[in-house]
Amino acid sequence: xxxxxxxxxxxxxxxxxxxxxxxxxxxxxxxxxxxxxxxxxxxxxxxxxxxxxxxxxxxxxxxxxxxxxxxxxxxxxxxxxxxxxxxxxxxxxxxxxxxxxxxxxxxxxxxxxxxxxxxxxxxxxxxxxxxxxxxxxxxxxxxxxxxxxxxxxxxxxxxxxxxxxxxxxxxxxxxxxxxxxxxxxxxxxxxxxxxxxxxxxxxxxxxxxxxxxxxxxxxxxxxxxxxxxxxxxxxxxxxxxxxxxxxxxxxxx
Amino acid sequence: xxxxxxxxxxxxxxxxxxxxxxxxxxxxxxxxxxxxxxxxxxxxxxxxxxxxxxxxxxxxxxxxxxx
Numbered sequence: 001x002x003x004x005x006x007x008x009x010x011x012x013x014x015x016x017x018x019x020x021x022x023x024x025x026x027x028x029x030x031x032x033x034x035x036x037x038x039x040x041x042x043x044x045x046x047x048x049x050x051x052x053x054x055x056x057x058x059x060x061x062x063x064x065x066x067x068x069x070x071x072x073x074x075x076x077x078x079x080x081x082x083x084x085x086x087x088x089x090x091x092x093x094x095x096x097x098x099x100x101x102x103x104x105x106x107x108x109x110x111x112x113x114x115x116x117x118x119x120x121x122x123x124x125x126x127x128x129x130x131x132x133x134x135x136x137x138x139x140x141x142x143x144x145x146x147x148x149x150x151x152x153x154x155x156x157x158x159x160x161x162x163x164x165x166x167x168x169x170x171x172x173x174x175x176x177x178x179x180x181x182x183x184x185x186x187x188x189x190x191x192x193x194x195x196x197x198x199x200x201x202x203x204x205x206x207x208x209x210x211x212x213x214x215x216x217x218x219x220x221x222x223x224x225x226x227x228x229x230x231x232x233x234x235x236x237x238x239x240x241x242x243x244x245x246x247x248x249x250x251x252x253x
Numbered sequence: 254x255x256x257x258x259x260x261x262x263x264x265x266x267x268x269x270x271x272x273x274x275x276x277x278x279x280x281x282x283x284x285x286x287x288x289x290x291x292x293x294x295x296x297x298x299x300x301x302x303x304x305x306x307x308x309x310x311x312x313x314x315x316x317x318x319x320x
Contacts, residue, residue: 015320040319041287043260048315049284055316067319073292080294081287081314152320202320 001198002175003036004090004122004143006061010034011192011222013063013177015202019211022054028205028215029058033222036061038092038200040068041078041085063124065092070105072112079116091116092146092179092200093125102152102180106133113140126179129163131170138171145171146179146200149191153203155183158190168195185221192225193233258310266305273300276313286315 001011010033017040019025029037037060055062064082069075072095079091095112097105104126113123117140124144127133137145147167150156158164159181168176175198178191182201191199199222208214246252255266259279266275272288272295280286288295289312295303305311 015318017318017320019318038319040317041314042317044280044284044286044313044315048286048317049281051318052285052316065319077289077292077294078314081289084287084294084296085285085314085316 001177002143003061003063003124006036006090008034008036008061008198010036010219011198011226012218013038013198013200014205014215015200016040016055017202018206020206022050024211025054026058027212029060031212031215031219032205033219034060036063038063038065038202039082039086040065041082061090062086062088063090063092064088066094066112068096069094070096070108072108072115075108075112076115076119079112079121080119083121089120089122091121091123093123104128104133104148106130106136109133110136110140113137113142117141124177129160129167131163131166134167135170138174142174144175144177146177148180149178149187150181152180154181155204155207156181157183157187158194161190161194164191164196165194185217188218188221189225192222192229255305255307257305257307260311260313269304269306271301272303272305272311275305275311276300280313284315286313288313 001008012032012034013036014034016037039062064086066075066078069078075095095105095108096102109125116123123142124146125137126146129147134145150159176196177198177200178196179200183204188199205211205214255269257264291310
């Protein structure tokens with residue numbers, strides 16, 4: 001999967017939050033096969049250095065985010081601090097408009113994207129499944145766009161297949177990643193079957209009884225669905241079509 | 254006296270010092286960090302030349318687990 005000029009070896013990006021231990025986090029990275037993790041920016045506290053060491057040890061590409069930002073201004077300054085900290089122009093842009101749904105603000109995301117693009121950032125905007133939102137992001141120069149499947153941390157999967165399908169059909173040459181709401185491996189299959197390029201998830205892994213096993217199943221599921229899509233999926237039909245030929249059927253006229 | 258806010262906490266300095274000295278005296282410089290002053294990003298190259306004034310609001314950040 002291509003993230004601007006970075007080619008990832010896996011179509012899975014993992015969040016780095018709420019793992020029960022650094023060891024489990026490292027094992028999940030290994031089992032999932034990913035080599036990109038998302039990282040947030042927060043006030044410096046004792047222990048910040050330990051987390052940085054853990055992240056560096058994974059040798060993964062770092063995708064900083066602007067999680068928790070409610071204004072374009074906050075998001076832009078957070079992105080600038082992240083760029084200096086991680087020496088990357090990549091930024092997963094989150095400008096949230098509603099605290100309870102964590103719905104991304106279209107107006108705020110557009111404003112922040114314009115400014116960040118001017119400052120040389122490579123923006124990966126977190127958006128809803130609104131087609132206008134998606135096409136506007138593309139027109140601003142985003143090569144990677146991340147619509148939600150459903151609310152962050154909900155685990156509901158895809159609330160609206162047809163809206164996501166429309167985004168895929170409109171933005172053929174854009175890397176599309178479903179960024180929120182993934183709870184099961186079956187959701188991953190649905191996303192890839194819709195033609196999306198990849199997934200970004202955190203909660204489903206860390207809320208599993210065995211995060212490592214879940215991470216492994218993600219990799220296996222991803223491989224299986226990619227193979228099946230590559231092989232070719234049959235066209236869906238409204239009516240029944242018999243698999244068995246009627247030729248030679250007994251009792252027929 | 255110079256009254257400021259550092260990472261949300263009120264603080265009083267006895268004199269105007271540089272942003273670099275403020276960060277050095279309050280945090281381990283072994284940790285990678287980035288700084289915003291009054292809501293604006295300040296690159297590392299400017300930390301020594303910027304002097305902290307009364308009512309300044311300084312945020313010192315680092316990497317944190319996130320999804």
